[in-house]
Amino acid sequence: MSGSIEVRGLSRTFHTTVRRPGFAGALKSLVNPERVAKEAVVDVTFDVAPGELLALLGPNGAGKSTTIKMLTGILTPTAGEARVAGVVPYEERERNARNIGAVFGQRTQLWWDLPVRESFAILRDIYEVPEREHRARLGEFDELLDLSSFWDTRVRHLSLGQRVRCDLAAALLHDPPVVFLDEPTIGMDVVVKEQVREFLRHQVEERGRTVLLTTHDMTEVERLAERVVLINHGRLVLDGSLDEIRRKFGSTWQVRATLADPHARVEPLPGIALLRHDGLKVVFGPAEADAPTVHQALKAVIERYEVTDIAIDEADLEDVMRAAYVQAEAVSRAHAEVPSGARAEGV
Amino acid sequence: MAAVHAWRAARVTPLGELHTPPRMTAALLRLTVQVVLVASLWNGLYAQTGTTAGLDRDQAVTYAVLAVLASRLRELDQYAGRDTVLQHMHFGTIVYWYLRPLAPQRYYALRALGEQLYGLAWALAGYAVCLAVGVVRPPESAAVAGVFALSMLLGQWVLYYVMLVIDQLCFWTLRNGAAMLILIFAQNLLSGVYAPLWFFPDWFITLSGFLPFQATLSVPLSLYVGRIPLSEAGAQLAVQAAWVVVLALFTRLLWRRAARRVISQGG
Ligand SMILES: Nc1ncnc2c1ncn2[C@@H]1O[C@H](COP(=O)(O)OP(=O)(O)OP(=O)(O)O)[C@@H](O)[C@H]1O
Ligand SMILES: [Mg+2]
Numbered sequence: 001m002s003g004s005i006e007v008r009g010l011s012r013t014f015h016t017t018v019r020r021p022g023f024a025g026a027l028k029s030l031v032n033p034e035r036v037a038k039e040a041v042v043d044v045t046f047d048v049a050p051g052e053l054l055a056l057l058g059p060n061g062a063g064k065s066t067t068i069k070m071l072t073g074i075l076t077p078t079a080g081e082a083r084v085a086g087v088v089p090y091e092e093r094e095r096n097a098r099n100i101g102a103v104f105g106q107r108t109q110l111w112w113d114l115p116v117r118e119s120f121a122i123l124r125d126i127y128e129v130p131e132r133e134h135r136a137r138l139g140e141f142d143e144l145l146d147l148s149s150f151w152d153t154r155v156r157h158l159s160l161g162q163r164v165r166c167d168l169a170a171a172l173l174h175d176p177p178v179v180f181l182d183e184p185t186i187g188m189d190v191v192v193k194e195q196v197r198e199f200l201r202h203q204v205e206e207r208g209r210t211v212l213l214t215t216h217d218m219t220e221v222e223r224l225a226e227r228v229v230l231i232n233h234g235r236l237v238l239d240g241s242l243d244e245i246r247r248k249f250g251s252t253w254q255v256r257a258t259l260a261d262p263h264a265r266v267e268p269l270p271g272i273a274l275l276r277h278d279g280l281k282v283v284f285g286p287a288e289a290d291a292p293t294v295h296q297a298l299k300a301v302i303e304r305y306e307v308t309d310i311a312i313d314e315a316d317l318e319d320v321m322r323a324a325y326v327q328a329e330a331v332s333r334a335h336a337e338v339p340s341g342a343r344a345e346g347v
Numbered sequence: 348m349a350a351v352h353a354w355r356a357a358r359v360t361p362l363g364e365l366h367t368p369p370r371m372t373a374a375l376l377r378l379t380v381q382v383v384l385v386a387s388l389w390n391g392l393y394a395q396t397g398t399t400a401g402l403d404r405d406q407a408v409t410y411a412v413l414a415v416l417a418s419r420l421r422e423l424d425q426y427a428g429r430d431t432v433l434q435h436m437h438f439g440t441i442v443y444w445y446l447r448p449l450a451p452q453r454y455y456a457l458r459a460l461g462e463q464l465y466g467l468a469w470a471l472a473g474y475a476v477c478l479a480v481g482v483v484r485p486p487e488s489a490a491v492a493g494v495f496a497l498s499m500l501l502g503q504w505v506l507y508y509v510m511l512v513i514d515q516l517c518f519w520t521l522r523n524g525a526a527m528l529i530l531i532f533a534q535n536l537l538s539g540v541y542a543p544l545w546f547f548p549d550w551f552i553t554l555s556g557f558l559p560f561q562a563t564l565s566v567p568l569s570l571y572v573g574r575i576p577l578s579e580a581g582a583q584l585a586v587q588a589a590w591v592v593v594l595a596l597f598t599r600l601l602w603r604r605a606a607r608r609v610i611s612q613g614g
Contacts, residue, residue: 074442076610090610097448109443112429113363122359125352126449154366156429 002085003099003177003210005048005071009080012041012066012234040066042234043080050177051208053200055215055225059325063234064214065104068180071212072102085178098127101171105183108155108167116151116158116166120173127174134173141169144199161192168199172209179203181213185220197223218317232328242317243293249324252315253294255284260306269300280308353449357461363428364465378419378473385411386482402543406572409483413568414540416470416477417499430458432514445609452602455514459507487573494580498567501587506563508594509534515598518605538564545574559594562587 017033020026041063048054056064069075071082073089073096082089085099103109110119124134142148145165150158158166168184181200185193197220203209215221221228221242228245230238238245246253259266259280266282268274271290276283284301286292292300294314302310364371389411393404402410432455435441444451477483486492513530520526535541537560544552544565555561566583569575575583 069442072442072446074445074610075612093445093610094448094450097446100446102443102446104439104442107438107440107442109440109446111359111363114359114366118362118366122356125355126447126454128352128448 003050003208004083004085005054005178005210005212006083007044007046007067007071007080008082010041010044010067010070010077010082011039011079012063012070012075013078014038014040040234041070041077041231044231044234044236045080046229046236046239048210048212050210051204052227053204053211053213053225055213055221055228056231057214057221057228057321058231058237058328062231064231065182066234067231068102068182068212068214072100072180073097098174099176100178100180101174101176102180103164103167103171103182103184105164105186108163109170110155110163110166112155115154116147119155119166120151120170123170123173129174133175137173137175138169141172141199144202145169145195161188164188165192165196168196172203176209178210179212181211183215184213185215185217193217193220200224218321222317230324230328232325232331237328237331238324245324246315246317246320247291247293249320249327252319253286253297254313255294255297255301256311256313257282257284257301257305257307258309260308264305266305269297269304272297272300353453354457356449356454357457357464359428359430359458360462361465374419374469378415378469381415382412382473382477382482385415401545402572402574405484406574407543410539410543410568410572410574412477412483413474413571414538414564416473417564417568418535418540419466419469419473432517436517441609445606451606452599455511456507459511463503463507484572486571490577491570491573494577494584495567495571498570498580498584498587501584501591502563502567505559505587505590505594506534508591508598509559509563511598512594512601515601515605518601518608533558534560534563537561539568540564543569543574559590562590 015035015037017029018036020029020034044063044067046054056067058064066075070077071084071089073093076090084096087096087099089096089100110116111122114122120134120138123129124131129137138147142151145168147165147169150162151166153162155163155166164184164187168181171179171181184200185196188196200211200213201224204211213224225242227239227241229236230245238248240248254275255272259282262280266274266277268287269284271287271292272284273287274282275285282305284297286297291297294312298310298312301307364374386408389408390404393407429438432441435444444454447454474483478485486495509530513526516526537544537555537558539561544555544561547555566575566587570577570580570583
């Protein structure tokens with residue numbers, strides 16, 4: 001049961017009718033509807049290895065949810081192919097359903113009128129989970145998510161944070177190797193968010209589940225994901241580690257050191273520029289080309305100089321992502337101007 | 348893999364009701380008031396006019412009270428549980444129906460079955476009480492009782508499909524409020540909940556003969572009170588069965604189209 005996700009050239013175009021404004025416009029739309037095509041996802045390719053957590057990032061309307069819907073089998077792609085745990089999700093929906101768990105942030109799959117535990121029991125029956133296994137798993141989830149304090153409450157009376165925690169548990173009750181989470185921590189307070197992160201980390205590290213997650217919360221990405229895929233206007237902009245993204249879009253780190261030896265010869269290091277030198281205090285920053293990550297720079301500085309004090313300043317991920325989105329925007333615009341077919345691959 | 352335990356999803360309605368005692372009290376109250384009102388209405392009418400449309404007072408009261416009890420079998424409003432197709436389309440939670448190893452049509456059917464069985468418990472209890480206090484007459488014979496039970500089963504089956512069609516409309520319109528209101532009215536009028544059909548003009552009866560509503564309630568109740576004699580029961584049962592088959596095929600087609608619509612729109 002290998003929980004890999006393979007996405008090859010996945011595309012999805014929506015056809016919608018434009019609603020013209022005003023009464024005359026509405027009449028016109030009725031008689032002669034104007035159809036437009038919207039490319040929500042365009043030729044996206046990536047892999048997620050079993051037991052890996054990947055964050056799918058991008059600004060609003062980038063195509064994240066559309067991608068997840070195709071991978072869960074709710075939506076058929078217009079081109080390309082996807083395999084989740086070896087199954088083509090939109091072709092074998094029921095078989096795929098046993099391999100995956102999914103949470104769509106604001107939408108609950110629990111039964112509104114029933115106590116949460118009854119919802120869990122119904123899901124147990126639907127997924128044919130043996131009672132002993134079910135009870136053991138509930139115990140495990142309770143330990144991590146504190147469910148028992150409210151799982152006898154009816155769903156309609158739960159707070160948002162409580163409900164989403166229950167939804168997370170509900171999605172994992174049948175022990176799926178692959179989990180899709182579309183903005184799972186939306187609207188949660190910091191304590192609950194941390195709890196959920198802890199839970200997800202446990203699911204990935206201890207249970208070996210593959211997790212594909214979308215979020216707009218960069219702290220979350222930082223704490224959870226080693227690898228991210230960035231999409232914009234439906235196109236893949238970047239696939240790499242957080243470090244790579246930092247290097248690419250957020251090379252605004254500084255390393256501030258206090259030297260032990262006032263007579264030391266201070267000079268730039270490979271990929272590292274000397275920004276300031278004032279007595280014992282020196283400040284390094286990334287050079288124009290081949291800048292290392294802040295951690296590599298820190299190591300290089302310590303290895304080269306004897307220092308009494310050292311500190312780093314780093315652009316936080318929010319800034320980095322903002323830069324990445326802005327640049328991605330420019331790239332997409334360039335794409336839009338180049339006639340298709342003459343398009344350059346990648347960024 | 349055959350679903351061994353999935354049938355237990357049928358418990359959703361009864362469980363929801365048991366967890367909401369005020370709703371049960373309200374149901375009890377409404378049923379009592381309706382039965383009392385309907386019984387006194389028909390008793391009063393007959394006190395004025397004597398035999399009408401070939402039906403004596405006891406038959407008319409029995410018909411009307413049974414109609415009230417039977418309409419409890421399946422409530423036409425299930426919004427409280429937020430588990431209607433309309434609400435799932437509105438909140439976008441319909442996606443979860445397509446994310447489970449239980450097909451949406453199976454889940455829908457199981458859910459409806461639980462609801463009907465729950466309603467049946469109410470109807471039977473109400474029937475027993477009405478029988479005990481003499482508001483309704485017992486069936487003429489064991490044969491009538493048997494044919495009535497069979498006809499009632501088929502009638503509920505037809506009703507299930509009629510409501511399913513209305514629910515399936517939501518996949519295309521997102522709003523079925525108007526259709527639902529028309530259906531409830533048509534169902535009550537044409538199935539004979541408001542008044543037995545034979546009080547209506549001929550053209551109306553002919554017209555309703557082409558619609559499935561008569562098969563839901565009017566036929567079984569007419570069999571019970573003896574308005575349709577046992578000798579004609581076979582033909583009536585056949586018509587009901589035919590409606591079941593036609594609607595089953597039609598709704599199956601709609602399910603397939605609904606699935607295609609969901610997977611092309613993404614719910
Ligand atoms: N059913 C649909 N019909 C038409 N257009 C759609 C449909 N679903 C999505 N879109 C469009 O496709 C694009 C991508 O939408 P998607 O929901 O995947 O974005 P997202 O990355 O999840 O954004 P967000 O961060 O806001 O959730 C949007 O421009 C959206 O308007
Ligand atoms: Mg989204």
